[in-house]
Amino acid sequence: MGGYIARRLLSAVPVLLGITVIVFLIMALIPGDPATAILGSYATPENVARINRELGLDEPLWRQYLIWLGNMLQGDFGQSFALNRPVLDEVVERFGATLILAGTAFVLCALLGVIAGTISAANQYGFADKAITFAVLLGISIPSFFLGMMMILLFAVRLRWFPVSGMWPIYGARDAAALFSHLAMPALALAVVATGVIARLSRSALLEVLRQDFIRTARAKGVHERSVIWRHALRAAMVSILPVLGIQAGFVLSGAVYIEIVFQWPGIGRMLVDAILRRDILLVQGGVIVVAACYVFFNIVVDVAQSLLDPRIRT
Amino acid sequence: MTAAFLLFSRNRMALAGGVILFIVLLLALAVPLLPLADPDVTNTANRFRPPFSDGALLGTDHLGRDLLSRLLWGTRLSLAVGFAAATIAATIGAAIGVVAGFYGGRLDNIIMRGVDMLMAFPYILLALAIVAALGPGLLNALIAVAAVNVPFFARNIRGITVGLAHKEFVDAARLSGLSRPQIILTEILPNVLPVIVIAMSTTIGWMILETAGLSFLGLGSQPPQADLGSMLGEARAALISHPHTSVVPGVMILIIVMSINLLGDGIRDALDPRLKSGALSRPMAATRVKREGPVPEPTLDGILTLEGLKTEFHVGTRRLRAVGGVSLAVRPGECLGIIGESGSGKSVTALSVTGLVASPPGVITGGAVRYRGEDLIGAPYERLRAVRGGEIAYIFQDPLATLHPLYRVGDQLVEAIQAHQNLGRKEASAKAVELLRDVRIPNPERRIANYPHEMSGGMRQRVGIAMALANDPEVIIADEPTTALDVTVQAQILSLLDDLRRSRDLAIVFITHDFGVVAQLCDRVAVMYAGKVVEEGPTRSVLEAPRHPYTARLIACVPELGGGRRRLEAIPGLPPPVDRLPDGCAFADRCAKVRPVCREGDIPLAPQGDRAVRCLFPEEHPSREAAE
Numbered sequence: 017m018g019g020y021i022a023r024r025l026l027s028a029v030p031v032l033l034g035i036t037v038i039v040f041l042i043m044a045l046i047p048g049d050p051a052t053a054i055l056g057s058y059a060t061p062e063n064v065a066r067i068n069r070e071l072g073l074d075e076p077l078w079r080q081y082l083i084w085l086g087n088m089l090q091g092d093f094g095q096s097f098a099l100n101r102p103v104l105d106e107v108v109e110r111f112g113a114t115l116i117l118a119g120t121a122f123v124l125c126a127l128l129g130v131i132a133g134t135i136s137a138a139n140q141y142g143f144a145d146k147a148i149t150f151a152v153l154l155g156i157s158i159p160s161f162f163l164g165m166m167m168i169l170l171f172a173v174r175l176r177w178f179p180v181s182g183m184w185p186i187y188g189a190r191d192a193a194a195l196f197s198h199l200a201m202p203a204l205a206l207a208v209v210a211t212g213v214i215a216r217l218s219r220s221a222l223l224e225v226l227r228q229d230f231i232r233t234a235r236a237k238g239v240h241e242r243s244v245i246w247r248h249a250l251r252a253a254m255v256s257i258l259p260v261l262g263i264q265a266g267f268v269l270s271g272a273v274y275i276e277i278v279f280q281w282p283g284i285g286r287m288l289v290d291a292i293l294r295r296d297i298l299l300v301q302g303g304v305i306v307v308a309a310c311y312v313f314f315n316i317v318v319d320v321a322q323s324l325l326d327p328r329i330r331t
Numbered sequence: 332m333t334a335a336f337l338l339f340s341r342n343r344m345a346l347a348g349g350v351i352l353f354i355v356l357l358l359a360l361a362v363p364l365l366p367l368a369d370p371d372v373t374n375t376a377n378r379f380r381p382p383f384s385d386g387a388l389l390g391t392d393h394l395g396r397d398l399l400s401r402l403l404w405g406t407r408l409s410l411a412v413g414f415a416a417a418t419i420a421a422t423i424g425a426a427i428g429v430v431a432g433f434y435g436g437r438l439d440n441i442i443m444r445g446v447d448m449l450m451a452f453p454y455i456l457l458a459l460a461i462v463a464a465l466g467p468g469l470l471n472a473l474i475a476v477a478a479v480n481v482p483f484f485a486r487n488i489r490g491i492t493v494g495l496a497h498k499e500f501v502d503a504a505r506l507s508g509l510s511r512p513q514i515i516l517t518e519i520l521p522n523v524l525p526v527i528v529i530a531m532s533t534t535i536g537w538m539i540l541e542t543a544g545l546s547f548l549g550l551g552s553q554p555p556q557a558d559l560g561s562m563l564g565e566a567r568a569a570l571i572s573h574p575h576t577s578v579v580p581g582v583m584i585l586i587i588v589m590s591i592n593l594l595g596d597g598i599r600d601a602l603d604p605r606l607k608s609g610a611l612s613r614p615m616a617a618t619r620v621k622r623e624g625p626v627p628e629p630t631l632d633g634i635l636t637l638e639g640l641k642t643e644f645h646v647g648t649r650r651l652r653a654v655g656g657v658s659l660a661v662r663p664g665e666c667l668g669i670i671g672e673s674g675s676g677k678s679v680t681a682l683s684v685t686g687l688v689a690s691p692p693g694v695i696t697g698g699a700v701r702y703r704g705e706d707l708i709g710a711p712y713e714r715l716r717a718v719r720g721g722e723i724a725y726i727f728q729d730p731l732a733t734l735h736p737l738y739r740v741g742d743q744l745v746e747a748i749q750a751h752q753n754l755g756r757k758e759a760s761a762k763a764v765e766l767l768r769d770v771r772i773p774n775p776e777r778r779i780a781n782y783p784h785e786m787s788g789g790m791r792q793r794v795g796i797a798m799a800l801a802n803d804p805e806v807i808i809a810d811e812p813t814t815a816l817d818v819t820v821q822a823q824i825l826s827l828l829d830d831l832r833r834s835r836d837l838a839i840v841f842i843t844h845d846f847g848v849v850a851q852l853c854d855r856v857a858v859m860y861a862g863k864v865v866e867e868g869p870t871r872s873v874l875e876a877p878r879h880p881y882t883a884r885l886i887a888c889v890p891e892l893g894g895g896r897r898r899l900e901a902i903p904g905l906p907p908p909v910d911r912l913p914d915g916c917a918f919a920d921r922c923a924k925v926r927p928v929c930r931e932g933d934i935p936l937a938p939q940g941d942r943a944v945r946c947l948f949p950e951e952h953p954s955r956e957a958a959e
């Protein structure tokens with residue numbers, strides 16, 4: 017087991033390097049004088065000189081990359097000139113808020129999606145199946161930012177169940193209850209699309225498994241149909257559902273950008289959009305790399321979970 | 332293709348999606364011709380007019396611009412950008428995929444590594460990075476969305492191309508001297524094109540959503556030009572005071588994306604062969620019962636009796652008569668063999684007993700199955716569940732497929748025990764160890780922690796037998812339990828079953844296609860052909876003097892009885908298809924003694940001495956009869 021984890025971690029190194037190369041190349045696309053472009057309206061002569069020194073912008077491309085990578089490995093992601101603070105500090109602070117939002121949404125969509133898909137498969141072509149299929153279709157067709165806005169209108173403005181936006185109350189205690197009431201709507205809005213996708217996939221994974229011989233064995237043993245579905249079939253179907261959960265985590269993280277804008281959640285998505293609009297390139301770079309790296313590690317966690325679930329791939 | 336079209340047109344939802352999408356497309360195309368207000372003319376005196384006001388059907392926005400006009404122009408722009416992004420992504424992605432898949436080797440490896448790398452990103456990060464580099468703007472957003480979707484197409488198309496690259500027609504093109512680019516254009520491309528179109532139809536909704544999203548964030552279309560996303564983005568500031576300015580573009584995005592998804596699902600379902608064949612339908616907890624006649628009176632004697640059992644498979648409009656009226660009986664301590672080729676209906680007969688035939692498509696259409704006189708056909712689910720594994724237990728072929736791959740064998744045994752006995756986890760575990768010992772598995776205390784894939788085939792089958800014995804059943808139905816095993820292990824399993832039968836007074840129904848196995852274990856044997864019993868009697872006398880020509884041929888195929896594995900395929904010809912059974916004797920086409928009268932009407936299973944035979948001209952055995 018330990019060996020498996022170590023090998024998976026090792027295999028993440030080239031992926032992480034590849035991500036830095038891709039981000040670096042995209043940034044090299046920037047037309048014109050890179051230092052001025054990176055600095056945008058903060059291009060004072062001493063700032064330009066500093067960027068040129070830090071990134072070695074007069075060096076050949078590959079040396080620039082190595083200097084940049086070396087700086088990052090030492091925790092130096094550069095300086096956000098717009099915010100006048102180190103990129104890494106800002107990114108870490110904002111990413112925390114995103115993790116709370118996206119993490120909650122992910123747990124929600126994984127649970128709801130798998131349960132809905134299982135119910136759907138167990139009642140194939142029945143009423144529950146049709147209702148879930150329709151809800152899923154609606155869920156994967158509605159833009160999450162529009163859904164979020166409609167939820168604000170209904171639950172915050174009309175019903176006053178939850179606050180309109182933000183992560184913490186402006187006055188009052190920053191406790192769990194306050195966080196929860198602020199978190200409920202954005203997390204739900206963010207979870208909807210992924211829930212639909214996961215429900216759909218779980219349904220078909222389950223239908224596939226229900227045809228297999230070991231399901232007939234379970235029935236022949238006299239196991240109750242309830243456990244045939246929820247123990248035997250679901251466990252086996254999880255083998256193909258889990259990797260999709262990993263992929264959907266990426267979609268949840270992506271959707272968080274919109275949701276953070278709609279609900280004014282102080283997360284990294286909002287930071288990135290603001291940074292792009294202000295042309296704060298180094299902040300964009302740092303944010304993208306940190307989030308991508310976290311996503312890669314999350315997928316390692318999914319792989320390890322997969323190996324715990326399926327003894328056949330443990331070696 | 333026409334069948335696929337039929338299936339599609341029967342799908343009302345998909346059809347509705349298609350119609351809505353068509354209307355939206357038509358509107359978008361016709362926008363310049365419609366008598367609409369200028370979408371970009373601001374009139375601050377007329378801000379936030381509600382819907383249905385004079386001269387503004389959907390009202391006006393925060394700058395007093397006509398919402399209906401902006402909505403239609405925005406729809407036109409969103410659709411155009413979405414389709415453009417999809418086309419660009421599909422073209423580039425497919426080109427990369429075809430090249431990687433066709434050339435293979437190092438090139439393929441490098442390309443696919445890159446693709447995997449791109450897919451390791453949450454897509455929005457890549458899109459944001461591209462927009463950050465190029466600057467906000469609709470064209471740049473389009474480029475970003477297209478770029479983000481390239482890997483998806485590249486990977487899909489590569490998979491298809493790899494499959495095609497080794498097909499005969501491609502080899503033929505190679506031999507005829509075509510260059511590789513020529514082969515790609517003339518042989519590969521026409522074959523991957525449909526896949527590209529389907530992939531596009533399932534992703535285009537996404538792309539419209541993604542570009543709308545970037546515009547919503549203010550990174551796509553810039554004012555005054557508006558697509559649906561930026562309309563929604565601009566309206567957000569007035570969400571609470573004037574919700575209609577948000578609702579109008581939002582609902583339009585929903586309508587477009589939903590109709591595309593409906594249509595895409597319909598196309599995908601129509602082209603999926605598994606849906607047509609019903610291979611994706613969920614088998615119910617018990618086989619469906621639809622008796623088409625009266626329940627037969629009990630006439631046979633035994634702990635388990637089958638009378639006139641009929642099981643069919645209903646696939647579309649076809650009815651496959653897998654079991655066409657089988658009557659059998661087994662007594663305690665007795666072993667009844669059922670022998671036949673694959674497709675003879677022997678397994679379906681066995682599974683019908685406790686309603687384990689997959690349904691759909693299986694339907695039990697007639698007859699009775701009586702356990703201690705109680706009819707199990709149509710019994711309530713709870714009763715069937717109690718019988719299954721409790722009174723009648725099964726042993727299946729190939730325990731690698733029939734044991735759950737993800738649970739330890741001990742847990743599977745415990746589950747079998749707890750399904751019928753009110754035992755705690757500890758006691759059940761102890762009993763599981765006992766059971767493994769009973770079936771002569773060495774080190775049972777350690778073995779219960781094994782997963783099925785960690786055991787040998789013979790050991791797995793012993794687990795299968797232990798599971799069948801878990802609740803001291805009265806009847807065991809063994810469906811080809813030794814077929815997947817090698818000869819020595821097979822002999823061990825058979826002798827184990829024989830011992831168990833004697834020590835526990837079990838009734839065993841043993842299904843096989845191997846006369847050698849029948850000879851070793853069974854007291855009586857029933858030979859099945861095309862869903863019917865054609866001969867039944869004491870094993871020894873059937874083996875020595877088969878009466879039915881089919882039985883005779885089966886036995887003639889066996890070089891010598893008493894060990895080894897033999898297959899039945901050696902008989903010339905094939906059994907008749909069970910959805911088109913001929914009149915009269917089903918064996919007529921393969922029978923050397925066939926006469927016209929054999930094809931005329933149903934031939935009854937007629938008692939003859941110690942057995943029953945379904946034949947008008949049974950084989951004679953004068954020497955044996957003289958000896959009797």
Ligand code: SF4
Nearest residue numbers: 916919922929946947
């Ligand atoms: S009934 Fe006729 S055709 Fe059928 S097995 Fe007997 S002899 Fe052959």
